Every structure is written in C-alpha cells, then in structure tokens.
Amino acid sequence: MFNWGVRFKNKAWVIAFISQLMIVAQIVLEGFNMLGWTTFRLTEELQNEVLMLVNSIFMVLAMLGFIQDPTTKGYRDSKRAMEYKDPN
Template sequence: MINWKVRFKNRNWVIAFLSQLMIVAELVLSGLHSMGLVHFQLTDSIQNSILTLVNAVFVLLSMLGIIQDPTTKGYKDSDQALKYKEPK
C-alpha cells in the first residue's frame, strides 16, 4: 500500500506528481474532445499560456530554493560542493 503522507512530504515528488497530473488532464481533455464528448478544445494559445505560467512558477520555485538538488540533504549545498573550485 502507498503511504501518501510520506510522499506528499517530499517536495520533489509533489512537483513531479502535479506536472504529470496536468499532462494527464490535457490528454483526457484531448481524448474527450476527439470523441465528441466535450466541446472544449485546448488551442495553441491556451497551451502556450499554460506552459508560460508553469515555467514561471518553476523558475520562481527554483530561485527560492524549493526545487532542490536531490543528491544533497536539505536545501543547502553539501560540504564537498562548497569546496569546489570547478565543477566535477
């Protein structure tokens, strides 16, 4: 059984889950529209607007340090990374 409480505490998992949920919603809407069950269609301008908004949110989250490097614990750089003169 999936422990949802633990998964929702992991910000990386939540961000991945939400982005995949949006992709599924887009696919479902497209499928329902092609079957004639829904008259709403995602036009290119709507898709571009949504993509621009999502990109802006991810840039903001990255700048705030909320999207973190999964190879380190917490939100700071590891001691090893702080000592680098050049990237490995």
C-alpha cells in the same frame, strides 16, 4: 507499492509529477472531446498560456531555492560541496 510520503518530500519529483499530470489532463480532455462528451477544446493559445504560467511558477520556486539538489538533505549544499575548489 510506492512510498508516496517519501516521493512528495523530493521537490524535483513533485515538479515532474505535476508536469506529467498536466499532460495526462490534456490527453483526457482531448479524448473526451473526440468522444463528444465535451465541447471544450484546448486551443494552442490556451496551451501556450498555461505552459508559460506553470514555467513561471516553477522558475520562481527554483530561484527561491525550493527546488534543490535531491542528493543533499535540505536546501543547502553539503559541507563537502562547499569545500570544492574544482567540480568533482
């Protein structure tokens, strides 16, 4: 079974998980519409607006450093990486 606590501590994983949940929600809504259970339609315009909003939020989080390299602890580069003259 998954260790959800560890996964939710990895910010990159959380971003991917949220993105995938949005795709699943879109598929479910389209399925409900096809079955006639709802008349709500995700228009292309609405999809683009939601995508733009989510991308903007993730971009701001990335710029603020909340989405970090999952191979290092915390939000800083490792001491080894700070000493690089050339990328390894």
